[in-house]
Amino acid sequence: MASGIPIEVSGLTKRFGQVTAVDDLSFRVEPGRVTGFLGPNGAGKTTTLRVLLGLERASAGTATFGGTPYTRLEKPVATVGAALDASFHPGRTARNHLAVYATATGIPKQRVGEVLDIVGLADYADRRAGGYSLGMRQRLALAYTLLGDPGVLVLDEPINGLDPEGIKWIRVFLQSLAKEGRTVLVSSHLLSEVQQSVDDVVIISRGKLVKSGPLSSLEIEASPSTVVDSPDRDRLRAALDQAGLAYSEGRNGFIVDEPDPGRVGHAAFTGGVELNSLHRLKSGLEESFLTLVGDIGPDGPDGHPVYPTGEEA
CATH class of the missing domain: 3.30.70 (Alpha-Beta Plaits)
Known part of the structure; x- marks a missing residue:
């Protein structure tokens, strides 16, 4: 396992034309802890994560892993595991799906079986992913992030839509990753989804930081x-x-x-x-969270989409 390193976002700004999706955002995510990256739909969470992972270029500021941008990491797959837009070919089995990525990134194929076992999919590894439940697809996405045994995990809405059993499993799983010394950043638009999983929170609204610190600071x-x-x-x-x-x-x-x-x-x-x-x-916590972020609809601030396409930011 790669050692956990901090995620550091400093003065990050991202504009799409006349729309500012992320506005002078700064925060730090520490190893050995689960940090919830929270805010309503359209707040700028996904845009921030895309910049962090080198999928978008910042208009200003930086987003790094221990001071190094993702695109300059010596071994990115072994350093950072990320799941933003998890998608699977419905005709492929879970084992085959992961084997393709393992081959492409030079990871030994034996690791495929290991991660499937870690996320509890070993008994379903040879079933087609198209027949998986939402919870099983979420586990497969987690297996993908763990292929390189990274020290940093970046997960976008991993609890969204899960049933109570799935939520309980993933909460325990995230905490176990942090106890191993990994850095775990989990985004969500609902505090109630992650409040039993996270140690720290970073809360944004309309692209700006409104709160950062231990979850207990919201109590x-x-x-x-x-x-x-x-x-x-x-x-x-x-x-x-x-x-x-x-x-x-x-x-x-x-x-x-x-x-x-x-x-x-x-x-x-x-x-x-x-x-x-x-x-x-x-x-309680949820009212405090809602008071901090206000009410923003899925189309972003003032009803305007943050992405020109209307995609969530």
Whole structure:
């Protein structure tokens, strides 16, 4: 197994014509941990991953593996395993599908059987992939990423559409990869899908970073907070600062580290700030996540597609 190395994204910007899909994005993914790369459809997740894997060229900034771009890695297959657009010929067996890639990349064919066993497909290796369930296809995609025994795994929506049994399996599997010292980055548009799997989160909205850190930093039930918003956010920010209230800013307002909305409202009143939202935040991780990212539809910001083709970014 290649040793895990950090994923480093610094000042990354990607534009498609007049549309900015990723905007000055910076974050770091550490080895030995599962990091959730989160945001609604159209937030810029897939674009970021495509730049990271050398499939798109950045307009500005960098996205590297331990400081080295994917295209300059000495042994890319043995360093990074990625599954973005997993597709299989329905007439091929899983064994044959993986053998083609193993031959193309110089990986010993015995590795095919090993990875099929690792993901629990050994008994179905000679069945045609066209007859696989969604969960089995997800496992086959994971087997493909493990062919080179890489130290870094980049997975795009690996839990999407799985049944409860499949979700439980993949959660345990991802954690086992991290415990081996690998760097694991998993994208999802729903926090609820991955919150039991990840150690850290990187949350983006409209191509910008809105939160990065341990999953525990999103925990709010033990320390309830208040959500407040105003048409004049600059004045509200100043009022919160004047009152000595700690807060973070999301698309739907400020999340204030104060369980009493009355105290937050008084701070706004003292500062002469008009409010259009004031309520206690107490519903847990998912509400915190939604407050941070706001509501973006599948066509991206303001109803416009992030890709000119309408493809998710």
